[in-house]
Amino acid sequence: MENRSLISISNLSKRFKVGNGEFLALKNINLSIAEGEFTGLVGPSGSGKTTLLNIIGSLDIPSDGTAEVLGKSISTLSHKQAAMLRNLNIGFIFQTYNLLPVYTVFENVEFALLLQKKTFAERKIAVMEALDWVGLTDKVKSKPSQLSGGECQRVAIARAMVKRPQIVLADEPSANLDAKNSHHIVQTMKRLNKELKTTFIFATHDEKVMQYLDRIISLKDGEIEKDEFVNHAKNE
Amino acid sequence: MVAFKLAFRNLFGAGLRTWLNVSVLSFAFVVIIFYNGYLDGWNKQAYIDTKDWEIGNGQLWHPTYDPYDHYSLQDAHAPVSGNIQKLISSDQLTPVLITQATIFPQGRMQNILLKGISPAQQIIKIPSKSLDTAGSIIPAVIGKRMAFAAKLKKGDNVLLRWRDKNGTFDAKEIQVVDVFSSNVSTIDNGNIWIPISQLQQMTGFENEATLFVVDKTYTAGNIDLWIYKDTHFLLKEIDDIIESKKAGSVLIYGLLLIIALLAIFDTQVLSIFRRQKEIGTYIALGMTRWKVIWIFTIEGSAHSILAILLGSLYGIPILGYLQIKGIPLPKTMDSYGITIGDRIFPSFSIGLILSTILLVVISATIVSYFPTRRISKLNPTDALKGKIS
Ligand SMILES: Nc1ncnc2c1ncn2[C@@H]1O[C@H](COP(=O)(O)OP(=O)(O)OP(=O)(O)O)[C@@H](O)[C@H]1O
Numbered sequence: 001m002e003n004r005s006l007i008s009i010s011n012l013s014k015r016f017k018v019g020n021g022e023f024l025a026l027k028n029i030n031l032s033i034a035e036g037e038f039t040g041l042v043g044p045s046g047s048g049k050t051t052l053l054n055i056i057g058s059l060d061i062p063s064d065g066t067a068e069v070l071g072k073s074i075s076t077l078s079h080k081q082a083a084m085l086r087n088l089n090i091g092f093i094f095q096t097y098n099l100l101p102v103y104t105v106f107e108n109v110e111f112a113l114l115l116q117k118k119t120f121a122e123r124k125i126a127v128m129e130a131l132d133w134v135g136l137t138d139k140v141k142s143k144p145s146q147l148s149g150g151e152c153q154r155v156a157i158a159r160a161m162v163k164r165p166q167i168v169l170a171d172e173p174s175a176n177l178d179a180k181n182s183h184h185i186v187q188t189m190k191r192l193n194k195e196l197k198t199t200f201i202f203a204t205h206d207e208k209v210m211q212y213l214d215r216i217i218s219l220k221d222g223e224i225e226k227d228e229f230v231n232h233a234k235n236e
Numbered sequence: 237m238v239a240f241k242l243a244f245r246n247l248f249g250a251g252l253r254t255w256l257n258v259s260v261l262s263f264a265f266v267v268i269i270f271y272n273g274y275l276d277g278w279n280k281q282a283y284i285d286t287k288d289w290e291i292g293n294g295q296l297w298h299p300t301y302d303p304y305d306h307y308s309l310q311d312a313h314a315p316v317s318g319n320i321q322k323l324i325s326s327d328q329l330t331p332v333l334i335t336q337a338t339i340f341p342q343g344r345m346q347n348i349l350l351k352g353i354s355p356a357q358q359i360i361k362i363p364s365k366s367l368d369t370a371g372s373i374i375p376a377v378i379g380k381r382m383a384f385a386a387k388l389k390k391g392d393n394v395l396l397r398w399r400d401k402n403g404t405f406d407a408k409e410i411q412v413v414d415v416f417s418s419n420v421s422t423i424d425n426g427n428i429w430i431p432i433s434q435l436q437q438m439t440g441f442e443n444e445a446t447l448f449v450v451d452k453t454y455t456a457g458n459i460d461l462w463i464y465k466d467t468h469f470l471l472k473e474i475d476d477i478i479e480s481k482k483a484g485s486v487l488i489y490g491l492l493l494i495i496a497l498l499a500i501f502d503t504q505v506l507s508i509f510r511r512q513k514e515i516g517t518y519i520a521l522g523m524t525r526w527k528v529i530w531i532f533t534i535e536g537s538a539h540s541i542l543a544i545l546l547g548s549l550y551g552i553p554i555l556g557y558l559q560i561k562g563i564p565l566p567k568t569m570d571s572y573g574i575t576i577g578d579r580i581f582p583s584f585s586i587g588l589i590l591s592t593i594l595l596v597v598i599s600a601t602i603v604s605y606f607p608t609r610r611i612s613k614l615n616p617t618d619a620l621k622g623k624i625s
């Protein structure tokens with residue numbers, strides 16, 4: 001394992017207001033994730049996986065403690081700085097794909113780069129390369145409505161990867177897919193993790209995904225119950 | 237750029253709803269241009285006609301002359317000075333003497349304004365040349381409205397009664413030698429035009445006038461006791477009428493515009509409500525909330541661009557046709573005493589079109605922006621869940 005720590009979380013808690021009271025969704029989390037990891041947050045529904053992933057992705061902030069991502073403390077970022085961090089360094093993959101329905105496959109992937117003010121020539125090369133990684137170069141002109149669920153998620157992977165972020169956060173990426181497609185997309189991500197050294201962090205309770213993970217962080221009721229590195233020679 | 241592309245894609249994607257909004261807005265757009273162009277055309281025409289037929293390039297008034305008070309006419313006259321005589325000789329102005337009189341067509345009695353004008357004048361379009369007759373009977377020209385009201389036609393005689401300067405009544409026959417047709421009713425309704433020299437003789441106001449109509453070449457302003465009234469002053473009544481008509485028409489197209497804007501507002505509220513997940517995705521991809529607000533505002537505002545394009549598509553041929561052919565008016569309009577032709581040729585100026593485009597774009601942008609402000613308070617994690625808050 002590389003030793004450079006991309007993400008370091010210490011004494012992190014997250015409380016949500018619920019009615020008049022509060023709900024403690026994450027309790028005193030301490031965690032460090034290094035460059036190139038292929039890690040999963042696993043645990044039952046409601047254990048806090050999405051909440052933690054959102055904080056790492058600077059979409060939310062800790063109530064207590066600190067979360068440092070790429071050397072930046074999430075709680076201290078302005079809206080604009082957080083947007084910048086996501087735009088340049090973090091890719092998101094969602095359970096429901098979240099593609100823009102009015103855009104073609106090409107445009108959906110290109111979108112992330114448009115925010116970076118890249119020229120069309122630069123964008124085109126990068127988009128085609130990203131679509132090549134996920135095997136969708138023949139669908140550039142299709143609209144999301146014309147694709148299967150698996151293909152949609154591959155477009156979403158290309159969109160997350162096209163800007164070559166250091167970190168990709170994938171929240172239940174396989175939950176809407178059948179077994180074959182689930183394997184396919186996780187294998188794709190694993191390959192990109194190897195080739196591009198991109199750090200992947202999953203939130204999942206899907207066994208099919210877990211078998212590919214190098215590290216499994218088990219959450220239960222907002223606490224880390226187990227954190228183990230897996231040594232597996234299978235599934236390559 | 238991203239915003240515009242996305243806006244149009246989303247609008248076209250929304251299909252029927254977009255076209256409904258766009259159609260109503262385009263209709264408001266065309267109607268605004270139509271109404272204002274119609275009134276501007278009317279205004280322009282009324283200006284030209286009134287100048288041609290009544291006021292020339294302005295008038296010189298006797299200090300006591302008040303066109304709204306006929307009793308002022310008793311005193312509102314003075315001799316033509318040598319100064320002015322020179323200007324008359326050089327065709328820079330022409331005198332008009334006005335007095336009250338009565339005619340008795342078919343035994344009825346009708347009060348009129350008797351106006352003396354020089355048969356040789358060419359400053360206004362009244363066919364005064366017809367008054368240049370040699371006969372012993374007093375020649376008169378009247379307008380078609382007057383002719384209709386008094387049941388007079390060319391060649392008819394009618395008894396005229398007037399007072400001279402001492403207040404003594406006198407009566408004589410006059411003969412209608414010409415009936416003219418003019419859009420300007422104020423020189424027509426209740427007006428009888430006779431040679432000024434005859435009127436001066438009849439009243440004993442030798443060589444006197446009530447006012448002078450001046451030509452374009454006249455530049456002197458006030459002269460002797462005569463007060464110069466420029467065209468701006470003399471056309472004010474038309475301005476007032478057009479102004480009040482414009483105010484009235486705002487009600488009509490304002491309502492249309494408001495309906496269109498409400499539809500856009502409603503669409504905006506709905507799409508922000510429905511598309512929370514999309515908003516969350518934009519933020520996750522690295523957009524700031526303001527950028528997202530901008531995207532949604534542009535999307536709503538883009539309705540106005542489509543409306544202007546669609547409006548041009550049917551507006552240009554329709555309004556272009558009306559501009560060439562004119563808009564025929566019902567006969568009844570004439571009796572309002574407003575200067576108006578049988579047809580109005582609307583005037584669609586660049587200024588009118590540009591200001592209407594601006595109005596439509598700006599108002600659509602404002603109503604599009606307001607619903608988007610709640611994006612700034614939206615929590616991206618909630619938005620991504622598509623949570624309805
Ligand atoms: N905005 C919120 N307001 C109140 N409570 C919240 C909020 N977001 C999450 N929670 C609560 O925090 C807990 C953790 O939620 P989280 O979404 O992180 O769970 P999860 O592990 O991702 O579950 P799942 O596997 O079902 O996606 C849950 O009990 C949830 O009800």
Ligand SMILES: [Mg+2]
Nearest residue numbers: 049050051203
């Ligand atoms: Mg979750």
